[in-house]
Amino acid sequence: MTDTPHPHYDRHAETLNRALTAITERGYWSAYPESPSPRVYGETAAADGKAAFEAYLGGNFPLDQPTDGKWIATETSPFGVELNVTYPHATADQLVAAASAALPAWRDAGPQTRAGVCLEILARLHKHVFELANAVQFTSGQAFVMAFQAGGAHALDRALEAIAYSYAEMTRHPGTAGWEKAAGKGDPLRMTKTFHVVPRGVGLVIGCNTFPTWNSYPGLFASLVTGNPVVVKPHPRAVLPLAITVRYAREVLAEAGFDPNLVLLAPEAADEKLATTLALHPAVKIVDFTGSTEYGDWLEANARQAAVYTEKAGLNTVVIDSTDDFVGMCRNLGFTLVLYSGQMCTTSQNILIPRDGIDTDQGHKSFDEVAAGIAAAVGKLTADPARGVELTGAIVNDGVLERLDEVTKVGEPVLESRTVEHPAYPGAVVRTPAIVKLDAGDTATYSREWFGPISFAIATDSTAHSLEILRSTVGEKGALTAAVYSTDESVLAATENAAIEVGVHLSANLTGGVFVNQSAAFSDFHGSGANAAANAALTDGAYVANRFRIVQSRRHSS
Amino acid sequence: MTDTPHPHYDRHAETLNRALTAITERGYWSAYPESPSPRVYGETAAADGKAAFEAYLGGNFPLDQPTDGKWIATETSPFGVELNVTYPHATADQLVAAASAALPAWRDAGPQTRAGVCLEILARLHKHVFELANAVQFTSGQAFVMAFQAGGAHALDRALEAIAYSYAEMTRHPGTAGWEKAAGKGDPLRMTKTFHVVPRGVGLVIGCNTFPTWNSYPGLFASLVTGNPVVVKPHPRAVLPLAITVRYAREVLAEAGFDPNLVLLAPEAADEKLATTLALHPAVKIVDFTGSTEYGDWLEANARQAAVYTEKAGLNTVVIDSTDDFVGMCRNLGFTLVLYSGQMCTTSQNILIPRDGIDTDQGHKSFDEVAAGIAAAVGKLTADPARGVELTGAIVNDGVLERLDEVTKVGEPVLESRTVEHPAYPGAVVRTPAIVKLDAGDTATYSREWFGPISFAIATDSTAHSLEILRSTVGEKGALTAAVYSTDESVLAATENAAIEVGVHLSANLTGGVFVNQSAAFSDFHGSGANAAANAALTDGAYVANRFRIVQSRRHSS
Structure with missing residues (x-):
């Protein structure tokens, strides 16, 4: 030493x-x-x-x-x-x-x-x-x-x-450390x-x-x-x-x-x-993995000689109950969907909106108006290709393109994905986000991850129903992020309670320059380790404490 | 809250x-x-x-x-x-x-x-x-x-x-926590x-x-x-x-x-x-287990929905190289073997002694003299039944008795186990420790755990050979404790190095009132989590940090 x-x-x-x-x-x-x-x-x-x-x-x-x-x-x-x-x-x-x-x-x-x-x-x-x-x-x-x-x-x-x-x-x-213990009269x-x-x-x-x-x-x-x-x-x-x-x-x-x-x-x-x-390999004692749920689960089950830390897929969810800043909400969610073409593990996928609409600072908005509001925000951010590509970047691989095709068949489009010519890189594959309308009953569609610029506006019976869906889908499949919009403290509290139960980090009423898909080092925890989307957080005590062990030696002090 | x-x-x-x-x-x-x-x-x-x-x-x-x-x-x-x-x-x-x-x-x-x-x-x-x-x-x-x-x-x-x-x-x-980040001119x-x-x-x-x-x-x-x-x-x-x-x-x-x-x-x-x-059970998310290696390994492999902490069996080992307190060494080891009839997960089993003997404060001692010295210390502590049973207690179950029978067939006895009549509880099953002489080549015998009042005096070619055996046996099967006796700082350092490599806690030259099989709360770590005997220590940061998760919520400050 x-x-x-x-x-x-x-x-x-x-x-x-x-x-x-x-x-x-x-x-x-x-x-x-x-x-x-x-x-x-x-x-x-x-x-x-x-x-x-x-x-x-x-x-x-x-x-x-x-x-x-x-x-x-x-x-x-x-x-x-x-x-x-x-x-x-x-x-x-x-x-x-x-x-x-x-x-x-x-x-x-x-x-x-x-x-x-x-x-x-x-x-x-x-x-x-x-x-x-x-x-x-x-x-x-x-x-x-x-x-x-x-x-x-x-x-x-x-x-x-x-x-x-x-x-x-x-x-x-x-x-x-010195250790001294009284021993009778000696x-x-x-x-x-x-x-x-x-x-x-x-x-x-x-x-x-x-x-x-x-x-x-x-x-x-x-x-x-x-x-x-x-x-x-x-x-x-x-x-x-x-x-x-x-x-x-x-x-x-x-x-x-x-x-x-x-x-x-x-x-x-x-x-x-x-x-x-x-x-x-028997000498490999720690594995850190980010990627698919399938391979992450395989690692956890099979790399038994190692401590395995995984970040996998999930169903990031937004609960929309009401808002006192409809424009800010739509702009904020729109930015989240556009940023890096939704190819972040933290991008929202399932946006739960009561089918009867919500109360806002602009009066009552129907389900379709809320979905259209978010779509319009996305459209505005991507209207100009030169500015848009600085947000969307390019599509990372063909799997994303295949899902963009597939999603056109699962529901009515709120916003269709467009192909964009990148002004600087003609070979770049650029697509704008797709938003698809679903009903709460379309569980099979929205309870899988559609990685990429794909999200769903899902009509629910009520905010209480939205929270049930949050609990069941995130409880089963996990999520890295959840968001809620409400002017009602009791709804915010109920959502927070649901988030605690399914172990997902929650952002409430983001309408400004902070986005649900972004986490700040030294302040926000990324991943909770409390649901299926990740078995650990980056970074906390549990993430590091088992990467080493303490081995002690002791002898009589002279 | x-x-x-x-x-x-x-x-x-x-x-x-x-x-x-x-x-x-x-x-x-x-x-x-x-x-x-x-x-x-x-x-x-x-x-x-x-x-x-x-x-x-x-x-x-x-x-x-x-x-x-x-x-x-x-x-x-x-x-x-x-x-x-x-x-x-x-x-x-x-x-x-x-x-x-x-x-x-x-x-x-x-x-x-x-x-x-x-x-x-x-x-x-x-x-x-x-x-x-x-x-x-x-x-x-x-x-x-x-x-x-x-x-x-x-x-x-x-x-x-x-x-x-x-x-x-x-x-x-x-x-x-409050979080405040500058945002341009706004x-x-x-x-x-x-x-x-x-x-x-x-x-x-x-x-x-x-x-x-x-x-x-x-x-x-x-x-x-x-x-x-x-x-x-x-x-x-x-x-x-x-x-x-x-x-x-x-x-x-x-x-x-x-x-x-x-x-x-x-x-x-x-x-x-x-x-x-x-x-x-799917709702069981943490398992703490102390017991057999077989069941502990099974839990680790199968209770996949839970964080599993196990303490299992191992091969606790003593390396005897030399001593400046032969009497103290024998007395100390004797006490360890007698206490609770060796039925502690920390009791030494394999005592590695060079076949050519060791240097001591009483001059050179042959292998047999060292083994006999430890046996004599055990004998002294158990000679009087009334005092002996206050150290040995009783035999916990029939498995221990079966092993005491079995061990008589694997090598020459240094000390034979005796049956003792408990003065206060006539129905008590009390046995004194057995010590059996083995050769370093008898790997099959000493590389399994003989839980109970059974230990082996094992003749090795040299202290270096003893350290090889420590590395190989503890490296493979694990151990909760190791001890070394030497007057040579380089031997102590080499043993400490071996202990670090196989992740076992080491006690050096214990000759007084501290015993290798005892660990003190708040000071000694029990188990290292770094070898096969336990996948965790009781207690440290890693033992507790993953028993809960942090789930955060955030909102704009008003």
Whole structure:
């Protein structure tokens, strides 16, 4: 055990301490500015980042790690841009062996050094945030500003948040303690006890297509800072953002005197099932996964040697009872549906509206008027293609297009999806959101997830009926978000009670610049771990506490 | 949500705060005096407790909870005392329905009220600690003083420790937080966020025969204080200690205005498999289990709807390299082997000694001399039946006797087990420990657990070889404890390193009044969760953090 932490610890102690305060307050805080403005990041940052991104295209990605000699390219950009980046491939055994060999020195370095080095990795990534943002944009289909924010600044905030929780957990007990117990008339019994923070083993992070960094960073950094080497298995269609992440992480680790194989990229060839091989490897003791319910459930059931943290699909729901700001409500919901073409795990799908309509500041509105109001807001945001695409981004994969076709057959359209020509990227696949009218009885349709720019205006008998549907659908299938609009405190309270029972985070009466599909690091919890949509929250104590164990030794004090 | 905590919170706030300090310091602290002396507990306490215990015998246990009308009796005392206590039986569905109905009000009462009420339950149990100790003694076979300490005072300390960790985890975030984010030139965005502590569901505690209270209290109180109703399924041979626990818990809950069905007893008829039915019930979301590896592994694999915490079997190991206190070492190990006839999950089984002997303060000792030294210490402690039985207690069940027979066939005896007549309880089954000599090559024999007063003196090629065996056996089968004796700091360091790698708690050079098989609440961790003997520690952050979830709601601030 080294007693003096690496200088990176002192360098970043202030940031760490501020983050430690933030996680106890859960108010507003952010360490990484979310505005890509040149006033914040400098005049050349954007161009430099874009150039760095473009330098990767069509070439071998610079990553000096164990390999079986194969180079693979699996990405297709939703913007129609040719990527053709090739990545060095390795077998599961090569990756796990290299990671395992790196473990002991990292474990013995202790919490402070590990936290310092991890924070230096975040600082390095932040220095390259535009490069990262471009990589996120062109693999996920997010528009640039969103890729910069969610894929860059906010992802770094979530990483820091995970590091802070982990550091708090590792240091809640002292490294050593004296123990003295009176023993009758004799000398007291005196023991010295040492409490070692011991990592579980190799961590595996399985990334997703839509949020390659944001959804991967909490698990990656929570595992790493608690002493576990991490193998990062990106989605085959979104490798570059995580390859860049691994590259700079390895650079910092090596500079700090550690084995860079503490962080490894595991690019997966088509039909290779590398994720599955890795997830079942006996040395892999932690798995973090974002993706389909089917595969998440499979991991939970089969990767039994590991602690498995999953974020899966769900039925995000809005209950509309009444509003004192009809325009604000429609605008707010419209923005949620448009943002990244509804391809967020937090986007609302099921909008429950009483079939007799609702009371608003504009008088009574019929069911159709409410649905039309939301549709109009969507229409306004997407009317101008040039402005619209900066919100919608592009469609991430063909599955979304298939569902957009399929949904035209399940109910009457409130708003039809249009194909939009991207002014800057002619090859981009851009679609505006579809809203379909359903009846509460159409359970089979709305009780499955329609991932993408698809939502349902569902006619219910009453708000009480809407709450029943919230309870039954979210209770069974889970959800990451719920929203309610009501001017009646008793309705708000009843909805909150239902949300507590089915374990879903609730936003009430959002009419301004906060949206149900967005969660702020250090304040909002993302996922509750209390319903089928996720077995954990990113990030809280439970998310980090079991990534390491305490092993003690004791001896008589001299 | 109630804002003012129940008066029990203020009543016990000082104890709770002291416990919260203790878990951050991990030094010596105890809230419940471990001496059963009349000077501590009063002149009549012992007799009153015994009388209260005896009043239960041969009668219907007073427990007013849902029942199917059957009364069952399943206990047989290792002391040969007639118990014949009958308990009201209930079906799994009855128990889970009653528990579920009790949940909402308990959840809504909040962390402070729940902590206060749980501490009042501990105070009530402490008031009845002699009654509890008698129940533990006559069901587990522990001698009285041990039953009083491990089954009474220390069990209460472990319960308080679990409550403290849980309370810290529930209150690390505020109940509500303000969030204010600058928004360009306009007004800042302002939100109020509420963070609800939401229990997982119904908790199930599956008790064991040997430590019905000590091993059950951490899970019981960690689940209860975090808002989960708890169904307590005692071992069929050790029902009474948990029936008494449930009785007083229900009494306190009802007095405090809560549904007593927050804590329910689930006595199990022969071959009923009630534990299995309960563990697979969809509403059961937490399972705490102490017992066999086979059933623990089954629970982990099958009770998939629940968070499962298990303590199972292992191969507790001692590495003897050298000592500067041969007498102290032998006396210390001898006591460990004798205490409760080795029927502790922490008792050493495999004692690894170089076949060429060791250096000691009494000169070189051969392998046989070391083994004989330990055997002599055991012999001395058990020579006088009247004094011996106060350490050994009685044999808990026939399985132990069968293994004592079987072990005579696997190797040369260093010490043969004797049958002892208990001076006070003629029906008691009392046996002294057996020590058998094995060679390092006899892996098949010593790499399984021989639960009971059975240990092996195993001849190895060297201390390095002993450490190899420690790594391989504990690495594969797990262990709750390891010990090392050496005068060489490099050997101590190498053993500590091996212990860290296989995740077992290590005691070095114990020669006085601290024993490897004993762990002190608030200081020693019990179980590491880092090897096959247990998937969790009793108690730490990871043990409690996932027993509840945080569900948030947010709205614009006015």
